[in-house]
Amino acid sequence: MSSPVDDPTQVPAVYAQSAPPALNAPALAERITAQVAIVGAGYTGLSTALHLAEAGVAAGVLEGREVGWGGSGRAFGQVVPYTKHADDHVLATFGPERGERLIAAVGGGPDLVFELIAKHGMDCQQIKRGLLFAAHNAGSVASLERRARFWQARGAPLAVHDGAAAEALIGSRYYPAVLHEPRGGCLNPLAYARGLARAAISAGARLFEDSRATAITRTGTRWTVTTAHGAVEAEHVVLATDAYTDDLWPGLRRSIIPLRGYSMTSAPLTDNLRRTVLPGGESLSDTRRLYSAIRVRADGRLQVSVDGPPFTAGATPFADKASRRVRQLFPQLGDVVWDGHSTGWVGMTADQYPHVHLLAQGVIAAVGLNGRGIAIGTLLGREVAGRVLGRPEHEQILPLTPLKPLAIKPIARIAVGGLIKLYRALDRRDLANGYVRPAE
Numbered sequence: 001m002s003s004p005v006d007d008p009t010q011v012p013a014v015y016a017q018s019a020p021p022a023l024n025a026p027a028l029a030e031r032i033t034a035q036v037a038i039v040g041a042g043y044t045g046l047s048t049a050l051h052l053a054e055a056g057v058a059a060g061v062l063e064g065r066e067v068g069w070g071g072s073g074r075a076f077g078q079v080v081p082y083t084k085h086a087d088d089h090v091l092a093t094f095g096p097e098r099g100e101r102l103i104a105a106v107g108g109g110p111d112l113v114f115e116l117i118a119k120h121g122m123d124c125q126q127i128k129r130g131l132l133f134a135a136h137n138a139g140s141v142a143s144l145e146r147r148a149r150f151w152q153a154r155g156a157p158l159a160v161h162d163g164a165a166a167e168a169l170i171g172s173r174y175y176p177a178v179l180h181e182p183r184g185g186c187l188n189p190l191a192y193a194r195g196l197a198r199a200a201i202s203a204g205a206r207l208f209e210d211s212r213a214t215a216i217t218r219t220g221t222r223w224t225v226t227t228a229h230g231a232v233e234a235e236h237v238v239l240a241t242d243a244y245t246d247d248l249w250p251g252l253r254r255s256i257i258p259l260r261g262y263s264m265t266s267a268p269l270t271d272n273l274r275r276t277v278l279p280g281g282e283s284l285s286d287t288r289r290l291y292s293a294i295r296v297r298a299d300g301r302l303q304v305s306v307d308g309p310p311f312t313a314g315a316t317p318f319a320d321k322a323s324r325r326v327r328q329l330f331p332q333l334g335d336v337v338w339d340g341h342s343t344g345w346v347g348m349t350a351d352q353y354p355h356v357h358l359l360a361q362g363v364i365a366a367v368g369l370n371g372r373g374i375a376i377g378t379l380l381g382r383e384v385a386g387r388v389l390g391r392p393e394h395e396q397i398l399p400l401t402p403l404k405p406l407a408i409k410p411i412a413r414i415a416v417g418g419l420i421k422l423y424r425a426l427d428r429r430d431l432a433n434g435y436v437r438p439a440e
């Protein structure tokens, strides 16, 4: 067992090799004042800093390790316009007004990401050709059709394709149907985190790496966030630490269940093979419960998300599962040679929604991205900046929720471990009964 706080694994080499250089920002070594102190330099914290800076508000960002050290430097790279839950679940949970606002905002999340990339000239190897969501068995086709109808009614041109059209989009006969979602895309996650950091600094934010916040104390209406060799004194504090949350604020760490995610990367495919796999450049996932994402990166490597030990330190992913999946899906690739894997912690919450907590007057936490942080973390940063700037509640997409530490976290971990085992078994069963178009 290990926890995100003492995790020794590095950010993926395959991302670092093709990302702009690391920031090498200084550690905080003095006492400074800022209007806002932000803890955590992932998408949420950096987007908060950027949006505040663009509104003329100076923020000091404290990062315990380096920009992108958390999930933001380790994500698979899909920029997804949905929360973890289906749209009807969002509407039932948040009510018609806020639910529609949340759905619309998250639906526009990829546009926000790609607009920021363009505006600030970031080099993220972004591919904005949409996403494919395939039905992993015949029963799931209806759920994709429901999603397409929901969005078509709101003017987004989603479409479900089956038969030969699905085969042409994927480069495989494996799935009965596939939803083409034109709004999403893919990018190098670490490059995006570094790009956001550079944009925030250019706009006026101050960033400090190797600067773990160790205490937050109040003096009157102001807060002091302390590090080993310095402190930031500010009116507002934003905690944007997701799965990597430590014990800085009482109870916050216990509101999140960190879960390990893995991905594997192949040696570059030959140009001939590359043209046969996801030829339109979309990234593909399917409707099964666990780990199904697959894409061809801009450098021609195949990347797959893959199952692995959910809580163990130093563990490696189940490579045989990745190989089996690729053989089933793209038999033309033969035995793929894997030459890298990476892992990071996903911040799950009990209800699988992100949460914005007002921890005390002037202290906000935005955590629990549930594995959907590229678009939603960027949006949340804009949202939290809006709260600091005093924007009205009716403009916010997420309500302020009370902090609810899970009473007995070890038991919650066992429950999540049990749920993963159940999901593995259900996926195995579904795939055994699944639909594969017979060879002609």
Ligand SMILES: Cc1cc2nc3c(=O)[nH]c(=O)nc-3n(C[C@H](O)[C@H](O)[C@H](O)COP(=O)(O)OP(=O)(O)OC[C@H]3O[C@@H](n4cnc5c(N)ncnc54)[C@H](O)[C@@H]3O)c2cc1C
Residues within 6 Å of the ligand: 039, 040, 041, 042, 043, 044, 045, 046, 062, 063, 064, 065, 066, 067, 068, 069, 070, 071, 072, 073, 074, 075, 076, 077, 078, 079, 080, 211, 212, 213, 214, 240, 241, 242, 243, 244, 245, 246, 248, 260, 261, 262, 263, 343, 344, 345, 346, 347, 366, 367, 369, 370, 371, 372, 373, 374, 375, 376, 377
């Ligand atoms: C394997 C994997 C695959 C994923 N794939 C996708 C995907 O394809 N698409 C998608 O949208 N999302 C994906 N995600 C989720 C996404 O990466 C996260 O939701 C997102 O990065 C969270 O961003 P964040 O800024 O909230 O937190 P993080 O990026 O985790 O940043 C938190 C930061 O806080 C710092 N920190 C913590 N405590 C302190 C402290 N006391 N002082 C200073 N700094 C501190 C940490 O060092 C860390 O850098 C994936 C995640 C993983 C792990």
